[in-house]
Amino acid sequence: MEAKRVKLYVDFDGTVTRRDVGNEFFRHFGGELCDRLVGEYRAEKMSARECFRGEAAAMRKFSLDEARALFAQQDVDETFGALVTFCRENLIDICIVSDGLDFYISEILSARGFNDIRVFANKAELLPDANGLLSLSVHFPYSEAECDRCGCCKRNIMLTHSGEEEIIVFVGEGYSDRCPAEYADIVFAKDALQTYCQEQNISYFLYTSFADVVSRLTSLMEARNFHKRRNAELKRREAFLAE
Ligand SMILES: [Mg+2]
Structure with a gap:
C-alpha cells in the first residue's frame, strides 16, 4: 500500500490555526515587549530560546481560565478535521511539529475533539503561586545543539521519526x-x-486550507505518484553524516 509510506508533519501556528497563537498568548499577558523580542529574534539578534525565556519573564501571572478564554477565540482551519479523517482512512501518520508551546496546542486541539494527534513542541511548565495564579517556564526537549534558530528542531523530528x-x-x-x-x-x-x-527553488504545492492538501494528496495517491525529492534526500543524507 502506497499510503502506508507517507508521514505527514504539520506546523501549528498560522497553519492549523489562522493566527499565531503563541505570539497572541505572549502579547496578551506580556505586552509589547514580547513583540519586540520576537522582532529581535527574527532579525537573528537572539536565539529562539532566549526569546522564549524573555517573553515568559515579561508575562504577568495569569489564570488557566484566562488562558483558555484566549485560546477559545482562536480560529482553526475548518478543514483540519477533514485532513485528520483522510489520514486515518489512508493510514497516514500525522503529527504536529511546532516551535510554539505544547500547552496551547493541546488545549486547542482537545477542545475541538482532536485528542490523539501527536504533538512535538516546546514544553510549557505552568508554575502556580499560593493563589493558584500561573507563571510560565519554557523547556526545549527538541532543541538542536548545533543550531539555535528554533527552540524545537522540526528537521530533527522529521528525520528521527521517518x-x-x-x-x-x-x-x-x-x-x-x-x-x-x-x-x-x-x-x-x-x-x-x-x-x-520560490527563492530557494524548493518545489511546493500552494495551499490555502487543508482541503487543498487533502485534494492534492488524494490525486497523488490515485496516480501512485509519491516520490522522494532529490534535493531533500541529499540534505537528509548530509544531516545524517554530520551526526
Ligand atoms: Mg507557523
Missing part, C-alpha cells in the same frame, strides 16, 4: 518552517514559506 523508505510531507507557512521544508519530499506552502520556497 523511515528511509517513507515519503515525508510537510505543511507550513512561516519562519520556523523554512528549514524543515528543505528536508521534506512534498511541501505544502503558503505565505512566507511560499516566498522562501
